Amino acid sequence: MIDLITGNEAAAWGARLAKVDYVPIYPITPQTEIVERLSEWAAKGLIPAKITKMESEHSMVTAAGAAALAGARVFTATSSQGLLYAFEMLYNVSGWRAPMVMVNVSRGLASPLTLLPDHNDVFAARDSGFLQFHAENCQEALDSVILAYKIAEDKRVMLPALVNLDGFYLSYTREEVDIPDDQSVSDFLGNYPVKPLSRENLPSMGITTLDPSVYSYFRYQVHLAQERAKSALKDANEEFKKTFGRSHEPVQGYMDEDADYVLIISDSFTTSARAAIKKLRDKGTSAGVIKLWVTRPFPSEELEKKLRGKKGVAVYDQDLSPGLGGVIYQEVAGALYGKEESPKLASFIGGLGGKPLTELEVEAMLKYLREGDVGQGPHLLFTDSDLKTVRFQMELALKGGGGVKSGRSRL
Amino acid sequence: MGPVNVVFYGRGGQGIKTAGRILGRALFESGYHVQDFPIYGAERRGAPVYSYVAAAPEEVLQRGAPSSADITVVVDKSLLGNLSPSGIGIVNWGAEIPGMLSVDMTSEVAGLSPGAISAVAAGAAAAVIINLPVDKLLIGIEKEVKANKEALEAEERAAIKTYWKIRKSPLPPPIIAPKKEDHLILLQPEEPSLSTPVITAKGTSVLRKTGQWRLVRPLVDREACKACFLCYLTCPEGSIQLDDQEKPLIDYDNCKGCMICQNVCPFKAIRGVPESEVLDQID
Numbered sequence: 001m002i003d004l005i006t007g008n009e010a011a012a013w014g015a016r017l018a019k020v021d022y023v024p025i026y027p028i029t030p031q032t033e034i035v036e037r038l039s040e041w042a043a044k045g046l047i048p049a050k051i052t053k054m055e056s057e058h059s060m061v062t063a064a065g066a067a068a069l070a071g072a073r074v075f076t077a078t079s080s081q082g083l084l085y086a087f088e089m090l091y092n093v094s095g096w097r098a099p100m101v102m103v104n105v106s107r108g109l110a111s112p113l114t115l116l117p118d119h120n121d122v123f124a125a126r127d128s129g130f131l132q133f134h135a136e137n138c139q140e141a142l143d144s145v146i147l148a149y150k151i152a153e154d155k156r157v158m159l160p161a162l163v164n165l166d167g168f169y170l171s172y173t174r175e176e177v178d179i180p181d182d183q184s185v186s187d188f189l190g191n192y193p194v195k196p197l198s199r200e201n202l203p204s205m206g207i208t209t210l211d212p213s214v215y216s217y218f219r220y221q222v223h224l225a226q227e228r229a230k231s232a233l234k235d236a237n238e239e240f241k242k243t244f245g246r247s248h249e250p251v252q253g254y255m256d257e258d259a260d261y262v263l264i265i266s267d268s269f270t271t272s273a274r275a276a277i278k279k280l281r282d283k284g285t286s287a288g289v290i291k292l293w294v295t296r297p298f299p300s301e302e303l304e305k306k307l308r309g310k311k312g313v314a315v316y317d318q319d320l321s322p323g324l325g326g327v328i329y330q331e332v333a334g335a336l337y338g339k340e341e342s343p344k345l346a347s348f349i350g351g352l353g354g355k356p357l358t359e360l361e362v363e364a365m366l367k368y369l370r371e372g373d374v375g376q377g378p379h380l381l382f383t384d385s386d387l388k389t390v391r392f393q394m395e396l397a398l399k400g401g402g403g404v405k406s407g408r409s410r411l
Numbered sequence: 412m413g414p415v416n417v418v419f420y421g422r423g424g425q426g427i428k429t430a431g432r433i434l435g436r437a438l439f440e441s442g443y444h445v446q447d448f449p450i451y452g453a454e455r456r457g458a459p460v461y462s463y464v465a466a467a468p469e470e471v472l473q474r475g476a477p478s479s480a481d482i483t484v485v486v487d488k489s490l491l492g493n494l495s496p497s498g499i500g501i502v503n504w505g506a507e508i509p510g511m512l513s514v515d516m517t518s519e520v521a522g523l524s525p526g527a528i529s530a531v532a533a534g535a536a537a538a539v540i541i542n543l544p545v546d547k548l549l550i551g552i553e554k555e556v557k558a559n560k561e562a563l564e565a566e567e568r569a570a571i572k573t574y575w576k577i578r579k580s581p582l583p584p585p586i587i588a589p590k591k592e593d594h595l596i597l598l599q600p601e602e603p604s605l606s607t608p609v610i611t612a613k614g615t616s617v618l619r620k621t622g623q624w625r626l627v628r629p630l631v632d633r634e635a636c637k638a639c640f641l642c643y644l645t646c647p648e649g650s651i652q653l654d655d656q657e658k659p660l661i662d663y664d665n666c667k668g669c670m671i672c673q674n675v676c677p678f679k680a681i682r683g684v685p686e687s688e689v690l691d692q693i694d
Contacts, residue, residue, distance in 0.1 A: 112608040169474050173448040275472035364595050383593045400612030
């Protein structure tokens with residue numbers, strides 16, 4: 001069934017079709033619509049899930065991980081500050097090898113405060129052991145949730161997964177989404193592989209320990225499972241394509257194959273990048289876009305293959321590690337280091353706090369690449385009118401404006 | 412060619428989000444690829460609300476609000492001072508407004524719920540889009556409007572009437588949004604006083620006048636007022652100050668019209684007048 005639904009609803013549909021058993025929730029903008037929709041469906045008896053409102057995201061992720069090990073397929077969702085509030089539990093549930101799925105509707109981190117998206121929230125979790133998927137559009141939001149279960153629950157993997165979708169640009173945007181039918185998703189996913197706890201079925205999935213060799217052993221197993229997730233992902237994708245007619249490659253190209261220059265990007269602004277590149281192509285610029293759908297496990301091999309022989313690569317980071325630069329730039333540079341025919345790289349920071357990616361910015365990035373001296377970067381994509389907005393608001397914050405001029409306060 | 416972009420400007424309670432969804436649904440039913448989304452400043456009755464619809468025969472290669480629209484529907488005329496329409500402009504107003512097509516949408520839905528105007532606003536935009544037949548508009552209304560059968564039919568009739576009225580009218584020429592010159596700059600490090608987000612002044616809400624949310628305006632009868640300043644003490648927004656006789660001065664830029672002042676006044680010196688009645692007469 002093709003319908004117009006928001007990114008949040010698409011994520012909720014993913015959970016619904018996966019027939020999740022348990023959804024611990026805690027509200028935060030712009031994620032709340034996901035758990036609202038699931039609560040509504042549960043209240044109407046449309047989904048069998050038990051929904052429990054927790055007192056914080058920390059408890060929410062704890063409950064999610066624990067339930068996943070007790071035999072329940074678990075879904076949950078959060079955003080931004082909520083994800084960070086749950087942070088210590090992310091490392092716990094990955095160490096528990098609990099194959100739950102959590103959606104993060106990205107939103108920039110305070111301070112200053114914003115509701116609009118960037119990826120410092122989800123990339124803060126890059127070392128937690130969670131698998132990480134990034135949706136460009138509402139269809140990919142739904143498909144990513146289903147694929148995340150398939151890969152997370154694969155015996156080679158058994159790790160929790162994060163699916164990221166951008167606040168506002170996807171969360172509240174309706175687009176047409178092909179909602180697969182119930183049965184084909186059930187057949188695709190199969191039964192949840194973790195057996196419920198019982199006297200007969202006592203799992204021994206981890207050891208509580210202070211011994212450093214034991215710690216090293218188990219923590220590194222998380223890394224090895226991420227490595228094995230690459231083949232699990234490949235298999236899942238093939239089966240997904242057979243069942244649903246679509247697939248989601250870890251590294252997706254757009255007009256990139258014959259392009260001299262490419263732009264690397266992830267999430268919803270990929271669409272803006274594709275629009276701008278299409279226009280530049282019409283003007284004769286040999287440029288393309290490469291989108292990262294998966295960032296954990298990091299698709300180094302696929303990326304290296306796609307970038308081999310390119311003249312220049314611009315990495316657009318919608319995140320910032322102050323004192324270093326863009327997170328994805330560092331990872332791309334790492335993947336290419338020492339490789340033959342590796343292209344010139346340039347690092348750009350943009351879209352912080354949801355600042356739209358414009359044609360002007362895409363053109364500027366390609367100009368940097370073509371005209372040489374790109375330096376180490378990062379280069380902030382920031383314009384004269386951006387600065388004027390800042391200066392105007394700072395003036396207001398310092399000097400004030402408005403209010404009743406003639407009155408006075410009695411107290 | 413890029414997608415067709417439509418924007419609806421109105422206020423919370425007028426069904427602006429629904430107007431976008433009706434049009435989005437109608438375009439989707441007509442075979443277009445569609446994106447629709449609202450932008451809220453503050454989700455409440457009376458606050459300015461915008462919604463956007465983009466449609467194309469192929470994938471809508473666009474994210475977020477477009478820099479200019481092909482069709483602008485202004486459902487609340489009082490917003491005109493704060494925004495710039497682009498493309499073909501349609502405004503809900505009984506009298507002529509230069510450069511725009513005036514359509515009195517409010518009287519089309521007289522007697523219906525305030526949100527009923529959403530169907531008419533969607534119908535107005537639909538009328539300008541050549542390949543959007545009226546039956547698809549009706550599917551949009553049926554699928555997106557939550558109302559009983561009787562109300563739904565009344566909304567449909569009003570939307571159809573507006574649709575045909577605009578189809579038969581000559582359209583104003585498109586308003587060309589001025590192209591903004593801009594260029595990338597290199598951001599320089601600043602001293603802490605200029606690189607930390609701190610607010611030191613009061614009265615900084617001038618960019619978001621919460622007074623625009625007000626549906627009812629409190630008016631003070633200065634003769635009846637005995638300067639007890641109960642209203643001043645209970646105003647939850649700090650929007651009442653006192654003059655030299657210790658009688659209330661109401662800050663209409665920020666008063667949200669909660670009318671607590673009217674409730675607490677022992678002398679019935681404050682009355683509430685609907686904004687629609689006073690907008691053009693006071694101040």
